[in-house]
Amino acid sequence: MKRILVYGMTDNFGGMEAYIHNIYQHLDKTKIQFDFVCDFPKMTLSDYYLENGCKIYFIPPKNQGLFNSLWAMWKVIKENNYSVIYFNIMNAGYVLNMLPAFLLRKKIIAHSHNADTDKKNLHYKLRGLLNFVAKVKLACSNAAGLFMFGKKEQYYVINNAINLDKYSYSREKYIQLRHKLGWNDKKIILYVARMNHQKNPFFALDIMKELKLSIPNVVMAYVGTGELKEDIQQYISDNNLDNVVLLGLRNDVNELMIAADIFILPSLFEGLPIVAVEAQAAGLPILLSENISKETKLVNSAHFLPINDISIWVKEVEQILVNSGNNRFSDGLALTKAGYDIKRVANNVQQILVN
Template identity: 65%
Template sequence: MKHILVYGMTDNFGGMEAYIYNVYQHLDRTQIQFDFVCDFPQMTLSDYYLENGCKIHFIPPKSQSLLKSLWSMWKVIKENNYDVIYFNIMNAGYVLNMIPAFLLGKKIVAHSHNADTDKKFLHYRLRGFLNFIAKMKLACTKAAADFMFGKIENCILIKNGIDLDKYQYSFGMYKSIRNRLGWNLDSKFVLYVARMDNQKNPFFALNIAKKINQLDPSVHFIYVGDGPMRNEVFNYIAENNVNNIHLLGIRHDVNELMIASDALILPSLFEGLGIVAIEAQAAALPVFLSDTIPLDAKILDTTEFLPIEKSENVDLWASKVVNTVNNNMPRKSDKVILAKAGYDIKAVAKQLQSILLN
């Protein structure tokens, strides 16, 4: 069995962490095992990974001391004799973390999960260095590949696969989950699953929630997530009188929340893909995405892209959402379409495992 060192996990369960978790559950662990190196004080789902035989190595963050961080990474790789390091990255600045692996002559696999960044200066300064160091390049979409590596030909697309069975919608499940959650069967629920940080455009989303409440006070807004902007989000809700909003924090039953909801919004400033959009479509949920998200995120006709550049766009989002949830359109999950589009986690895990082992 080969141990692969994985970098990219944080202390917050977001899209990248969900992707790694989904893949890990479907690896052939007679052949491959993930270990992790993390530069956060804690790592999400650490208990689960430890129970399944993974090692977790904690190193200092680069912000604390670049030299200490890189030296710690060097020791982890050297002392445990890892041959392959799988870097899940959001911008080219992550290439600094790859230097110890490069100097030790290890196989570096760089997987792009983003199609833009707030750190543009750093990203474009280091992109050439990233292309030089990382011989194996992966991306979740063509947009994420072009952003991270430039327009190159030798980048392999790895879809953000999910367990399609977990998202199968039925009216019976819809009623059962709502009953357990205490959600009224006659009420409408709009879902927003996003880390609380600038990329996810939380204040725009909260303005949509406020406008929805003005248009139809019976519609509930469900906010799932946590993150560095938690205090700002809570203050914004209080100061702007955003009503009928439910803050659920980090949840590990998002598949059930999607089955039980009536629409999902994701007005992000940018995404590599937006895995929650794929999950929502697997649950046959109407989805509204910002037009800055890659077109790959649309699998079904019930998904629509909307603008976010102007404040008045909030009214458009709110009216579209309210009209949709009150239309009571029939829902039906279609595993075949999602699988043909490449989002079956079993096929994705098999593809990635082959890349990491060869």
């Protein structure tokens, strides 16, 4: 059995963490095992991974001293003799985390999970070094690959696949889950996003401000947490948005997807958001920012809108909610054909990591 050291997990269960978790659950554990190096004080799902035989090493973050962080990374790799380090990254600045592995002559796999960044200067300064250091380059979409590595580099697209069976929609499930959740006759807008600048949360809240006037029984179920949590709570309070419910982190997002009426994601930028794949698997009508890669559209229920005009979003949401439930179904076959079945993708990733 080969043990792979994985970097990229944080203390917040977001899209990258969901990708790693989905892959891990479908690995052949007789051939491969994940261990984790984490530069956060705690790691999401740590109990699950420890129970399944993974090791977790905590190291200081770079902002507490670059040398201390890299020295700790060096010791983890050296003392445990890892031959492959799998870096899941958001911009080229993470190449600094790779330097200990590079100096120890280990195989470095870099996986891009974003198609833009707020740290553009750092990203473009270090992209050349990233391309030199990484032996294997992966990306969640073509847009994420071009952003991370540039046009001249070869990279492989690894789809953000999911367990499609968990998201299969039926009218019976919809009714049962809504009763269980207490949603009943409410019109539910689902918004699953980390509470940070990239996800454009105040735009989503402003949509709810407008909808409060036109659809009295509309509610936004907001799943997620993050650094903007207190600002978001204050904004909701200041604007009397009693039609927004903060659900925090959840382990039943598949059920929320089935029970909701529409999904929105007005992000400023993305790689290929796994929540958008999940929403489409559940047959949800889905509205995405035009800044999100068009590769994200897998079935006809997904639509792209500009984020410079809230009125367009409000109008689209109103139209969808009026017709909600009509002709909704899960097109698992289309998603399988598009390459989003987790079993196949996990097998491909395993081959890359082991070989």
